Amino acid sequence: MIAAVDRCFQGQCPKVLVLGDIICDVYLYGTVNRISQEAPVPIFECGERRPVLGGAANVAANLQAFGCDVYLLGVVGADPAAQEIRTLLEKQGLAATWLVEDPLRPTTEKTRLVAPQQMLRLDRETRQPLDAELGETVADLACALLPHVDGVICSDYHKGVCISDVLEPVFARARDMGRPVVVDPKSRDFTHYRGATVLTPNRFEAERASHRLLSDEAEVEAAGRWLCEQSQAEAVLVTRGPEGMSLILPAQAPLHIPPNAREVYDGTGAGDTVIATFTMAVLSGLNFADAAMLANTAAGVVVGKVGTAVVTPAELRVACALETAPELRKVLTRDELVRAVQQHRQAGERIVFTNGCFDLLHVGHMRYLQQARALGDRLVLGLNDDASVRRLKGDKRPLIPHAERASVLAALTCVDYITIFSEDTPLELIECVRPDVLVKGGDYTPETVVGRDEVEAYGGEVALVPFVEGISTTSIIDSVLQRYHRSP
Template sequence: VVDPKGRDYAKYRGARALTPNLAEVALASGLPVDSEENLGRAARKLMEETRAELVLVTRGAGGMTLFGREGLLSHEPARALEVYDVTGAGDTAAALFGLALFGDLPPAEAARLANLGAGIAVGKVGTAVVTPAELEAAREGRREGAGEKMLPLADLLRRLHRERAQGRTVVFTNGCFDLIHVGHIQYLQQARRLGDLLVIGLNDDASVRRLKGPGRPLIGGRQRAELLGALACVDFVVFFGEDTPLRLIEAVQPDILVKGGDYGPDEVVGKEAVESRGGRVEVLPYVEGFSTTQIVETIVERYAPMKDPKGKP
């Protein structure tokens, strides 16, 4: 399987399958691709030139279309629910298409897997890894979201052991994440860009009350975890009940420990534990203008005057 480049496809003669995008098909064939019929002609020309059996055309938001020597074999609509970064989506599609063909799957099923994998990849930031669990979830019509991402510590450590065996770096951050807002999301996206997997240590409800006061959390732990798990930039969520995440950090052994705010690196809890294993600490600035406290104060200010004396709206 070849993900081709350039005008001259003769150099790919002997490949079983090609995975060009629309622009590459037009460039190499010299034919318009402005209709399904014209795209079919262009794909057929490429197969004749290279003697390939299959051409899987990646079409971005248009999905993927598979052609064989007999003509159109299948079309897969785009599957991405959130698009964060298209980097590496074509590579993901080519890799999965080739792997599926090597495993003797029918070409149409191989194209479906390639399309599902690309849809997962573009929902992540940067050059992303698509895991078997994510692919299986997509095949079953579900997302590896909140429920799949919330793990007990023992299960998380086993999962991270497998991921590290494949060379992936683990980023860790922690917090209460009560009433998640844009500032939280942008911070987590920045943290995720630093490595391959983002693990969030989430304060349970009791520890949030100790840290923030009796009126908190505003949103219960399970719901906070589900909200975090719904973000494509978050890979795993694990609860902790201590006032600091030190014990959790020592167990997870992240490659990169991330903290938000105006902390100095020496003030970050877990710094010594991470650096003693060759990891590093990153301090990211908070996004200005967003905070849970400000949101709560705004709600109270705007809606308190609307209540009647009995406290009803």
């Protein structure tokens, strides 16, 4: 997939018309520590407010992050949310030129309360179809833009913009001009999208439109073929959440793509990332199968972020490397680690480093590593080998060989990479990794941290994380010996 990424970003990126429902996504971050005396409900104490582009605007933001020239066409109201969208577009380098204002409609706004997980969503919207005059205006604008673009994305969130009076003339004109049209559908009737090239429904949308439960790959294939027939599309790409994606083409065997293995933090906007990546890849010359696999990788990146977000080319390149290169597994040699860290640093990620024996893993270790990981984007762990542990702890240690210790640590989601070192100190390893943050336990002082001078010399920092009091490998060993002591 690295070659596919390079093919997408080596030449001139495509020009794309994004037509659809524009949404202002607002995140209210706060805390919940009390229950109301007025009613048995939690009290949300609001802190930060963060507005971001949503719906078709998020699709446009994803394309812009890939370097595409984007023409965003949609309808907004004459209200503060519309002004917020214009401000966000300007900040991200996207033109608001083709936003059509309708003072009789509210701008779609979705407000999410997060503390720390999403608790509630408040929607302000209308689903009324555009009136005939406004629909004609949007269709005429889209047709006027078609000569200037390589393809079209229709982002239908069922908020009244993607009506037949708009889609039929635009799709017909695009087909006559040889412009591919990719649709994220919300209608229950896929004949509504006739003239589209590819449709990208999620599992729920495909189930609803095909009137069948997609419980296995055979059902997905059958539904996809029926939906291709209904829409007369060349392909249907069904996004199936934790089960990956399925690309269905009428005359070919289906392609079922397994899910990306990254941890899911938030699925908001993942469909926008999928359609943006898939379309960008197709317009860059990739076939549908390669484009779908690249979109699957991009989705795996974006669900690892909190809230509506985009994926950059560097992040996509790193994710492809992590999927395909065996040298980028978790337990790495020193040379492999340097290459992996370099990839993440090119993606703008913050590297955290710590080291230790981690013999007989316990809750103190777990909390320490979780706190260390929270200080950056990637946590690299230098693990003492057996010989160096014996020099540090005595001949009876370690209890667990370093290969087994590394395997256990690799199972922790907070640990990204592990490398085993044999020196008495991790200084050589620190000089190779050049972490942004060097972490040690609270039993150290800054002056006693090995590598502090080297890290601070190039602008890095040292952080001390407190241990859980009273918990250590030595105390656990002593407790076991006392509890199971047997008199001769």
